[in-house]
Each structure stands twice: as C-alpha cells, then as structure tokens.
Amino acid sequence: MDPKPTPTAGPGPNVGPGPNAGPGPNAGPGPEVLRCRGLRKEFGGQVVLDGLDLTVAEHQVVALIGASGSGKSTLLRCVNLLEELHDGTIELDGEEISAPGIDPDKVRRRIGMVFQSYNLFPHLSVLDNVTLAPRRVHRRSRAEAETRARELLDRVGLAAKADAYPDRLSGGQQQRVAIVRALANSPRLLLLDEVTSALDPELVGEVLTMIRDLKAEGMTMVLATHEMGFAREVADQVCFLDAGRVVESGPPEQVLAHPTQPRTRQFLARIIEANRL
Template identity: 85%
Template sequence: MTVLRCRGLRKVFGGQPILDRLDLTVAEHQVVALIGASGSGKSTLLRCVNLLEELDDGVIELDGEEISAPGVDPDRVRRRIGLVFQSYNLFPHLSVLDNVTLAPRQVHRRPRAEAEAQARELLDRVGLGAKAGAYPDRLSGGQQQRVAIVRALANRPRLLLLDEVTSALDPELVGEVLTMIRDLKSEGMTMVLATHEMTFARDVADQVCFLDGGRVLESGPPERLFGDPVQDRTRRFLARLRDAGRL
C-alpha cells in the first residue's frame, strides 16, 4: 500500500525553485532517506508534506487522499503526520509528560489518564520513564530529541517525518537517537527522514533518494545507490563525502 505520493511538486522562494517537479512515493512500513547537499530541497519537501509550506504546483496524496487540494484542513492532515525538527521545539515551561500529552489531550481530545498512560509507556520504551516530571532544560540534547520523537509518536501518526534530527546534537549523543529510529523501523513505522548521516541512511533505509536542484535525481536501495550510483552528479556527491571521511 502506498502511504505517501508526491507528484510534480514545485515550490519557489524569491524566484528560485526549491522544489522543481519533484516526485516521491513511499510505501507502507518503508523507511525512505533523503540525502543531498544543503539547499537541495530536503527540508522544504518535508515541510510541504506536512502542509507547513504551500505548494506552487503539484499534488501530495496521503493514503490516496489529495491533502494538497484547496480547502483541505491542514490541522486534520497533521493529526496523521508527525514531524520532528532538528531543533527540539519542546515547550520549556512544560514537563516532559505535559509536552508529550499536550496534543493528544488538546487536539485529539483524549482523556488525561489515557494520554498520560500512553506517554509513560512510550517514554519507558526509550529509556526516559524516569524523566517524565523533568523540564527540558534538565535534559541532554539527545534526551530532548528523543522526547520530541515520542511527542510525535503520541499522536499515533500514519507517517513520521524526521528533519535532520541529529544535526544539532553532540557526536556522542547521536547514537541514542539513531537507535530509537532503528527501533521504530523494526516496529513497522513508515518514515521519511532527511539526513546527513550517510552510514545510518545506508543501514536503516529501504530506499535512498538523492535530491539535487529540487528533484529526486536518483533513488534506489542503499546498497545500489551508495555502491553503484547511475548519475554522475550522485557519484561526485558521494565521492566528496568519502574524501571527507563521512561515508
């Protein structure tokens, strides 16, 4: 089953196309990694899928429903899509538990007891059960990012979008977040992640998409795309990463 389908997406900022007739398909339980140089359109694509940016052209479908159509309620769509940013965006005046349960209680109208029980279960699963009463400034960066992911999961999303979720972390904290994403993959979560962690993309993704100039220039299984890319532009991008010791 296809969960996400993007057809001919176009987004222009200041006369410059950031997405240029981009196509993307994501199947159920699939993990798709978006790679490419800064400015290639990875973050803009995720923001458009979550309807935080308005398209200039193209169609986005979620489970066959055109969510980019005029008149679609973006809040209704976002209840089915989780988006985690590279900055944690936790509310500093709320505890971990209140950060995680805010949307389930206020948006989905779940009873507090039900929302808190689910939140505690999720926090326990990622080793943060003891931090439920803590405030964000008492957590490490890796812990805050795991809370941000748990907050997205608490809404029971159909699709999880992850935008460079390790880029703001110290190197020693990256591993704990990547372990959490591996666990989500093993549980069948459908995910699209923009990442500069090439080794992680190669290990966890079912499909890797190389974005260049606002398009998916090349895509394929990680072993094929990293091992034998077809496009010269992809080969040059990966060669630079190897020279820098990042692949």
C-alpha cells in the same frame, strides 16, 4: 565507492507505536502511504522544489540525501503542509491532502514530524510536552494521554524524566522526547528532518538506535539525513536530491555504493573526502 556502515549502537528499547501498530520487523512494503507528484515550491523567485516526485509504501523507510539547499527539508515541510505548494499534488493514503480547502490540522493528526531543533516547550515538563497534542487536538482525556505518554517514555528509557523540564535533559534526551511526542498521536507517517544534526557526536547513537527500533516495528518514515552509513543500514530506499529534484533513487546499496548518475557520484565523493561516509 563503498560506504562504511554506521557502527551498531545496540538493540535499544522497543520504541514503536505499540503492539497494534504494524506487523513487525519482517514486514515488507505494504500499500502506498505517500505519493508526491510534480511538487514545485519557490522562495522569493528561487525554485527549491522543481517537479519533484516521491512515493512511499507502508512500512517503508525512505532516506533523503543531498547537499544543503537541495530541497530535503522543504519537501518534508510541504508534506506536513507547513509550506504551500506552487504546483503539484500530495496524497496520503490516496487522499489529496494538498487540495484547496483541506484542513491542515486534520492532516497533521495523521503525520508526525520531528525537526532539527527539538522544539520542546521549555515551560512544560516532558510529560506535558508529550500529552499536549493528544489532549488538545485529539481530545483525549488527561488520564488516557498520560498513560500513553508514560508507556512511550518508559520504552525509550526516559520514564524517570517525565516530570523534568527540557533544560534538565541532554540534547539526545530532548530529541528522543521530541520523537516520542510525534509518536504519541499514533501517526500514519513519520517525517524526520536531520534529527541528529544539532547533537554532539556522542549523543547521536541513542537517537539513531530509537529510529532503528521504529523501523523494526514497521513505522513508515521519510527521513532527511547526512548520516550516510545510517541511511545505508536503515533505509529501504535512498533518494538523492539535487536542485529540488530526485536525481537518483533505489536501494541503499545501489545508490550509495554503485550510483549511476554523475551528480550522485560527485556528491558521494565529497562526502568520502570529508570522512562522513
């Protein structure tokens, strides 16, 4: 079973968090950034996460794959403290962020999350969407926040759209703005939840190019994706989730081309039949 690589969309702009953000494209995994142990989450009595374990090192890109309902999005939402766990622990840089009494807003200042839908405020310009959290949450001055926002927008080719409103942008542009908004806070960890699933096929490439550039800059990322070729290209580790557990994990070449678990092989066979791998 040999997945086809995603076609390269081009080198793209430099979109990482800046010159001081990391050691660059040749950096290997660093210290542990995220540790999830025994995560359990239920909705209405249905188990969605069932004792899930996950570890992510600095500068590492981890791709979560699996069928719809396998727990990928729920895992990301739990890490960002948007869902309350029923059991288990989550640590960020060695600090347990799932402990009782933790202020979720302080935790989210260190985590950026981009959703399937762009979630931009339609009544705010692109610039105001990007600067809202830095100004209101991080208490940065408007001038400082706007300087940072314009720098990031310029690096992704959207400088001319700073004063535009979301309904004047294509889907790909809106998703790139959503990623820029997450980067504006210089997050320690970036979570990406099926960020291309709502896009027309011709717009997917520009978003994937942006994620490639983030990897090259050393951004630590966990991404849930159905783009198997892209996962193979960009991820350092691929985790196959099924029924709320990590059934198999390892380097992309091993998991996607030579899976050891029958359930992983079954899932990938269906992907190949659908011409998505």
